[in-house]
Amino acid sequence: MKLINELIEAASINNSPVNDVRVGISWTGVHGKYGGVSKTYGIPIAHGNYTRDMGELTSKTTLELADYIKSWNLVESSIGVAAINSMFKPKGKKGVNAQDIIIEESKNKKVTMVGKFPKIDEIRSVAKELWVLESDQSLINPKEGIITESAAEYVFPGSDILVITGSTLINKGLERYLNLAKNTDAYTIIMGPSTPMSDVLFDYGADMLAGMEILDPAAILRKISQSGGMINTKVCKGEIGFRVLEA
Numbered sequence: 001m002k003l004i005n006e007l008i009e010a011a012s013i014n015n016s017p018v019n020d021v022r023v024g025i026s027w028t029g030v031h032g033k034y035g036g037v038s039k040t041y042g043i044p045i046a047h048g049n050y051t052r053d054m055g056e057l058t059s060k061t062t063l064e065l066a067d068y069i070k071s072w073n074l075v076e077s078s079i080g081v082a083a084i085n086s087m088f089k090p091k092g093k094k095g096v097n098a099q100d101i102i103i104e105e106s107k108n109k110k111v112t113m114v115g116k117f118p119k120i121d122e123i124r125s126v127a128k129e130l131w132v133l134e135s136d137q138s139l140i141n142p143k144e145g146i147i148t149e150s151a152a153e154y155v156f157p158g159s160d161i162l163v164i165t166g167s168t169l170i171n172k173g174l175e176r177y178l179n180l181a182k183n184t185d186a187y188t189i190i191m192g193p194s195t196p197m198s199d200v201l202f203d204y205g206a207d208m209l210a211g212m213e214i215l216d217p218a219a220i221l222r223k224i225s226q227s228g229g230m231i232n233t234k235v236c237k238g239e240i241g242f243r244v245l246e247a
Helices: 004-015 062-070 072-086 099-104 120-126 149-155 174-181 217-225
Strands: 020-023 027-031 037-038 111-112 129-134 147-148 161-167 189-193 206-216 240-246
Touching: 004 072, 004 174, 020 037, 020 072, 020 147, 020 189, 020 217, 027 111, 027 120, 027 174, 027 217, 037 147, 037 206, 062 072, 099 120, 099 161, 099 189, 099 240, 111 149, 120 129, 120 149, 147 149, 174 189
Parallel strands: 111 129, 111 161, 129 147, 161 189, 189 206
Antiparallel strands: 020 027, 027 037, 206 240
């Protein structure tokens, strides 16, 4: 877990007491020095597979919670990613929609995405070739180029653009994907609210980070605990912003 350890070390400079933790159906949030979010993996969980120290998480520091990322209980790992993100103050350009950049740059290119993002129809309409790798078996549709994530070794080669969801940190897949990306000439983007906005990821081969800045952590955590939907600027107006940082 070299990448994970380096992210924790880089984040630790902003270690702080935990103000709040919310684990929702779709998203997990931690409010420390800043606000951090992560996709929630691992729900539903097996009966009795409780989160470690449940009910006591606000007695910890964000650095202590960050260590949860190493857990194979993916609910705990989701908390760990959100805790790491709560210790990074996002840098980069504001108000830039990375998906629009991807659509523009995908013309006549081979594009491979890890994770089914919005706007894939627009990307497919301009790309020469599009593959979407998914761990969620219910989303797989080979006719639309949505295939199992285990196909990465087969479809990464020859790609011009690689887009990897930041939530692959939760299931420990991100380091594998970045290692595979190093063997291509592809422009590599890590994208989504789970993405740590840290230069550490550039050291592992990322070219662009497209993540989220939490402007009102308390409001976002309330919405996480009261909704099963996506965090976006429509339902969280003025409470989140998007950042794009290039190497």
